[in-house]
Amino acid sequence: MPELPDVEIFRRYLNATALHQEIETVRVHHDRVLKGVSKATLQRRLKGQELDQTSRHGKHLFAALSKKGWLMLHFGMTGFLRYFQVEDKKPGHVRMELLFTNGYRLAYDCQRMLGQVSLVKDPYTFAEKEKLGPDALEGLDFDTFRTAVSGRRGSIKSTLMNQEVVAGIGNIYSDEILFQARLHPAILANTLKDKDFENLYQCMDRVWKESIDAGADPEAMPDDFLLPHRSEEESCPRCRGPVKKIKISGRSGYYCPRCQKKDRGQRTDDSKKQS
Numbered sequence: 001m002p003e004l005p006d007v008e009i010f011r012r013y014l015n016a017t018a019l020h021q022e023i024e025t026v027r028v029h030h031d032r033v034l035k036g037v038s039k040a041t042l043q044r045r046l047k048g049q050e051l052d053q054t055s056r057h058g059k060h061l062f063a064a065l066s067k068k069g070w071l072m073l074h075f076g077m078t079g080f081l082r083y084f085q086v087e088d089k090k091p092g093h094v095r096m097e098l099l100f101t102n103g104y105r106l107a108y109d110c111q112r113m114l115g116q117v118s119l120v121k122d123p124y125t126f127a128e129k130e131k132l133g134p135d136a137l138e139g140l141d142f143d144t145f146r147t148a149v150s151g152r153r154g155s156i157k158s159t160l161m162n163q164e165v166v167a168g169i170g171n172i173y174s175d176e177i178l179f180q181a182r183l184h185p186a187i188l189a190n191t192l193k194d195k196d197f198e199n200l201y202q203c204m205d206r207v208w209k210e211s212i213d214a215g216a217d218p219e220a221m222p223d224d225f226l227l228p229h230r231s232e233e234e235s236c237p238r239c240r241g242p243v244k245k246i247k248i249s250g251r252s253g254y255y256c257p258r259c260q261k262k263d264r265g266q267r268t269d270d271s272k273k274q275s
């Protein structure tokens with residue numbers, strides 16, 4: 001499922017391909033992805049406009065229309081963008097596409113159709129309306145992060161995944177951030193100490209930087225990332241112990257029981273021994 005780094009890569013892709021070109025027509029192949037806008041309205045509002053700039057908040061991508069308003073794209077479980085010219089480059093599950101006057105198209109592909117295409121006033125108003133927390137990358141300072149997370153009941157993993165707390169973290173990247181921070185996913189958010197938050201914040205920062213640098217491609221990520229080893233068949237890239245699966249808030253997460261101990265005292269002792 002596309003999370004913050006994936007959507008940031010989509011944003012950069014859109015910037016590098018589809019900006020400042022006149023939209024000739026819009027094809028909607030499946031209405032189910034449209035949210036709060038009809039096919040006819042989307043087509044009428046986009047025709048003759050250009051995408052001027054982009055913005056991202058959490059897992060939502062926004063493209064400013066040259067006249068007024070923003071196109072909003074959410075990628076659900078399986079969504080992505082493809083810019084192409086010839087039909088054989090068209091991906092297999094295109095739900096909506098913008099056709100530009102230069103002969104190129106921007107396709108929104110979303111196989112499972114859990115994503116959304118909409119027209120919104122602006123990203124800020126949208127985030128407020130949807131009660132999205134601060135974006136987990138852009139302008140999230142340490143104090144805001146600590147305040148947002150520390151007052152929450154529930155596990156640290158489910159708290160990080162809660163879009164009202166911080167926006168952009170899902171199942172996969174919450175696992176990665178917690179693995180890097182050596183925190184067990186089931187630790188309660190409101191039991192974390194200041195140094196845990198500092199550690200968590202720094203690890204999150206590094207995870208964003210490295211994953212975006214890697215183009216959000218698991219194969220291109222650093223050797224000490226858990227992300228390419230999300231299976232109980234795999235071993236921990238740090239201690240070589242077995243990777244374990246854990247169910248939290250209905251999602252299957254992965255962690256290393258040796259590196260991410262639930263007993264806080266034990267974890268501290270272990271990290272002392274190893275350092």
Ligand SMILES: [Zn+2]
Nearest residue numbers: 236239256259
């Ligand atoms: Zn380990």
